[in-house]
Amino acid sequence: MADTHILTQIDAAERARLLHVDSYDVALDLTVGDTTFISRSRVRFSCNEPGANTFIEIAAEDIRSATLNGQPVDISAYTRQDGLALSGLAADNDLVVEAECRYSSSGQGLHRMTDRADGESYLYSQFEVADAQQMFACFDQPDLKAQFGLTVTMPEHWRAISNMPASGETITDGKRTVQFEQSPRMSTYITALCAGPYHEVTTEHDGFTFGLYCRQSMKQYLDPESVFEITRQGFDHFHDAFGVRYPLPKYDQVFAPEYNMGAMENFGCVTIAESSFLFRSQVTDFEREQLANVILHELAHMWFGDLVTMRWWDDLWLNESFAEWASHWANVEATRYTGAWTTFLSLRKNWGYRQDQLPTTHPVYTDMPDVEAVATNFDGITYAKGASILKQLVAYVGIDSFKTGLAAYFQKHQWGNATFDDLLGALEAASGRELREFADTWLATAGVSTLRPEVSVDADGNYTSVAVRQEVPSEHPTLRTHRIGVGLYNLVDGSLVRSERIELDVTGELTEIPELVGKPRPDVLLLNDDDLTYCKLRLDAESMATVVEHIAGFEDSLARALCWAAAWDMLRDGELPARDFMRLATSGLPAEADINLVSAVHRQVGTAISYADPGVAPQLREDLAATAKRVMLAAEPGGDMQRAWARAFASAARSDADLSLLRGWLDGDGIPEGLTVDTDLRWHLVVCLVGLGAVPESAIDAELERDNTADGERLSLIARAIVPTAEAKAAAWERITTEEGLPNFARRSLMSGFAHPDQVELLRPYVERYLEAVDGMWKRLGTEQAIEFISTAFPRLVVEPATLAATDAWLADESRSGAMRRGVLEGRDDIDRALRARARDAKAG
Template sequence: MSSLTQAEARARARVLTVDTYLVELDLTRGVERFGSRTTVRFRCAEPGAGTFAEIAAEPTAAVLNGAPLPTAVTGNRLRLPALAADNELVVTADLPYSNSGEGMHLLVDPSDGETYLCATSALDSASRTFACFDQPDLKARITLRVTAPAYWTVLANAEGRRVDDGTADVAVWEFDECGPMSTYLFTVCAGPYHSVFREHAGRRLGWHCRASLAEHLDRQADELFELTGQCLDWYERTFGMRYPFGDKYDQVFVPEFLHGAMENIGCVTFRDELLYRSAVTDAERELRAMIIAHEMAHMWFGDLVTLRWWDDLWLNESFAEYLGFRVASEATRFRHAWASFGVTRKLVGYEKDQGPSTHPVAPADVPDVAHGALNVDAISYPKGASALRQLATLLGDDTFWAGLRRYFQRFAYANADLSDLIGTMAEVSGRDLRDWSARWLRTTGVDLLTPDVTVADGAYTGFAVRQDAPQRRPHRIRIGCYDAEGGRRTADVDLDADRIVAGSSTSSTGVPELVGTPAAELVVLNDEDLTFARTRFAPGDTDRLGRLLPRLADPVTRTVVWTNLWDMVRSGDAPPESFVDLAAAVLPAEDVPAVQSTVLRLCQRVADAYVASPADTLARLADLGGRLLAAGDPAHRLVGARLVASSAATDAQVARLHGWLRGAGVPEGVAMDADLRWSVLFRLVTVGAAGADEIAAELAADRTASGEVAATKARAALPDAAAKRVAWERLMTDRSLSNRHLEALGHGFWRPEHAALTGEYVPRFFTELPATAAFRSPAMLMLTARDAYPVSAVTERTVELAAALLADDDLHPVLRRYVTDQDHEVRVALAVRRRPAGGAA
């Protein structure tokens, strides 16, 4: 497919006004292809001009204003010559189903043999389902008509109904007109979905899933509807307007969904792993609540007011990310959502913003859609959300919400850009925000804040904050000073980035209100996590963290400490072993599940990449898992069981996992459900304590889509040359792989324990990867380069091979981006390993 350029989009938007689409889909033609017929009515401001529409395959017929067109397409472009002032285009096509999650994805559920379909149109995949002008600023009203097997349910953006007499094997569904809307927000979901409905404030709410998952939806429905209603009430109250797209709101758990979720108008789609079939932690339930709030935020940010072009992706994602966590923390039972944001999403944002592929939150130049897709990352999401949190802190909530209400009123059902939002906020606040916008949204990099203190007789004689400020970015922060019992006093500070220290690139802001006060045991800059900045600690503070960290009452403060300790590890300012030491000392007392789970994942990253010999670190982590299991706290048990399952390294630990699979010695309160069993088996396979027979037996007991993916991952992890060879051939040549199985192969293939076995494949990865661009879509290329990258091969040779590949000017842009990012991670791991032993965290 050709990637639409910004110049082409602007030229087309200058001459076209798209009024309506009638999309007619025939989903009764088997599992290979479906029928698509599109009627588009549009106007042209320059009669006689030519343009093009997008369609993913050569149509069987195309008629413009009653005259047949040549059906040849270049890329995905159908040429439209000699337009009239008013035009009608009719395009008929047989289009292929997808296995990547782009366009009309099809899954045959192995549980029962039923077929499920879902059309995903973002960013430019709408043409994989119907002929269209596929750019966000050519909004139109869309009407949908679908022919499907009679026993299926069909869901879409607007309200739909069956219009046949119900006696045939095939049914016809007609949907109300929806819009004006952008093509990337179009969806249709079809199959024998199981549905649950509730009424809330005059709206019909629906949750839907595969029939084989019905029992799980029925069990979780109360929680899901409660969250939906709480979020909807919060948005309507805060924005001062009713949900803008009618009286129905569907949410669908979709198999093999490519993303976490997608904000299609009136029919939000989620990956169906979020409908839990096994026990989960409260951290996972909190994440789901945040995603529900995030996607609902898009009904205003993106769906009602839509970006003009993908350089303003942040207008969608930064706002949805910010509001997802804020609404979860204010409207639902998950009151610690901001702590989760800091230690999960924001931590990744810090890593991304220090890497080679960082970019501004609002980049000035996104030349085509493909480059826009590459910016769907931890800059557009958590860094952008952090910038918005800083803006709300600067303006105050009342002004911030008033500005957004005016923005919605002014640009409802239309398109907007950065200047529109900032201009509207400036009007309401009376502040000139252009400088703030330029420094926060148009620049890259993370500022580093460090306390500069002097102490005499137990009191501060000087207190300042030094800011490494290459972009001279302003910050409003809170400084927390903690005593030996965890008691806190605070100071609010506006950091003056224009106060540059002579002869350096740093600025220094004094904090006179702390001068003369007792010296703290621990100083936390950016306490309450109000800005986006790395911080460091005062001299000696890290030595006291094992004693102090459990005493800090605010979990957000604890996340600030953890994220900056992790940054110190990656920057070479602290040994990775000390991070694991601290985790082992304090995590049993941590009562916020997301903090506990995320810090443990970071410890596993230490074992996988930051130490040369992972066995000792893994064994320590498995021992910590055992302590969590023995602590008696129900919230810790599942975390502990998962940690033992992922880290067992000694003979005794491995034997314990064998017992669990047999039902022996399973800890009280831990259910050996399907997901935990697969985790245990994966570890046993990795260390050579189980094999192909055990995988086959487990799959026979769990013949589900999730079970098949788990089996694919486990087979790739077999420490056997023949198994690795089979997995490798599938990774590099198999065109039939779905997105989930491609991910699973990559995750299973490269294991630190298998370095000797997989060493020969490291150079092969770099020589064979480029050829996959000939047959894999952009999404599948991303999964190949990201999930199958040899990140566990932390050697200079891996870096050299990556450099040689990146020197190829013809390398596909998607592969270039993800190889660049993964190569950076290998380089960071190498630098961490070279750090001299010793030192305090």
């Protein structure tokens, strides 16, 4: 499968028992060519059992030499998969390995890209989970921390950015050599190197140097003050909250091209996805808040993950969940994005709920037998469900006790490794509460509960009984204790005003609420008001009817978000017909004032239409297009809502008149006042129109000529894959599945554009082709890239029983590994859910 060593937890534990790593001194020569570089690693480490054997990871094209304590190491049996064997260790050891290593095009290891705008090359490292070995020889596991020294030789006009500041540099024969200060103790996966002619902007804050970097061809889009403002606010907030100051002298953030993820918490040298967060065009506050959240997420990792690091990857959930919780908390407390918990519910928790209902769900805390298993668990449970549980934990112990416990945890374990038990102990000491039962209930079991109101009223409209029923899936029948708010809302002059709120613990299958007996039934009874717990939510029939007509009447965006989430869950569970969800979207969403909620629901309507009876789906899409067009034209010119609804209109448009209008926008005709048809919106229009055959494929060439950049290339690949011809699909599939050396960003782009809801006839043959390709792609690609292919390329739009049958036949071969099967199982679940939703919608007709 992978072309690097697959470290097991057992081997890592044994190596950690045997070794203590003191330091790494790594020297890189980046001037030897465009495909490889020279890496020289000097590793000083001690061994508790002199004479023992071990191994070190190094994913090299060629090991030129290796010496251990001055003696040659036998390299004849070396392979990238096995690492370099080391025998006869001394009490104190000095290992030197010189190797030729290959630049990556996958986004893992030391990635190199060449900017088509100016021909310049840029490098950045991405080492999580275990890819530091692609750059230097190392014991590549999180609990063997060491000090790091780095020296880099590169072209003279380049600059290098790493974890620490540079301590000196020399220039000789057109080459620049930079030496960095030795770092404090850290794990291999958070070491970092970025190199190339990066544009630099710096500032000072509270004794620290902040750096911000991007490609030269992108510097006109950099907004340093906005990034620095959020960074300053985050630093001040976390310094106050965590009781330990940020421990490095500088903090750099690098916008990295061709990046696989959102960002990465390299200690003092954070990398952020350029294509997602370096905005080339006008964006709404939705995108700006997402960037703020990413900045704060990675900043929180400087303490939780970098200063104190998990011992092994089974605590990955805690690493990511903490940063997820802390970033939203900091956004609310320290920045202008005070509605961040609404966004958390609408985007992140919904991600967690979906993941937790798949057949591949797992407990938040999951054993990780090896590093390959880790890649399958960067999911909505690891991030969103875990963060939701931490949010509940904060409410349970109180924020002051939580901060006191955190400070004690950071002070005790700084520069070392710790586990969740260590954190729990610190929180128990600070709060005086026993937390083990809470942890076991929420972290060691899978599945999501559904909380459903059961009410009865008398002839006068007063409650005679109110109870909360907790429903759990049969596969994961854990009944948990939920602390929830219950809000009573009544219509007052068109607004839904909360008249009363109570809090209670929901336990077992049925929990009575005697406080409500005798009270008049409100227009809306809202369980989990203020979103205190992690659960799916239902409304009683009368409350749901009010919400459908008046959802915009809630003054609090979080209450509106809870109702949107309830409707979405009911749709996905076959309790709400797709046509009713779309009626809610076209009637309630136009009055929504929160851009984050609008953007979140816009992401859902495509799936909702695919859940509709195919006979009514075109009409639902036409209604959506008409609504989007109407709201766009009525919105404030140049505002967030105008732009968001314009994109929604372009996505939904199908009529000749609408497509003609969109073509006119590309030519500068008929553009609504205030709407900026800039680079990103132009590409969105091109992709939408090409996918429908409304403009010729030559429109892609023309747009790429206008935008001859790396991002233009990425977007052009999406457009070429979406062309509605058998020839275009075959060409894209051939590149996706067979092209050697295809950069991962290119494969991702082609997969992103390959499937279109109006192209089911073209996509149907690729059900079998996809299933036939999985085994080969699993063997050929790295773990992360193979998992991405299996998940992204699954033919989810071919919602037919035949797709289920073909998938079931593939899954019947149980010899395939669990990691390989996971994406196929999840795709199958999506098809099965869509078929059930369509059947439900057909009954509504």
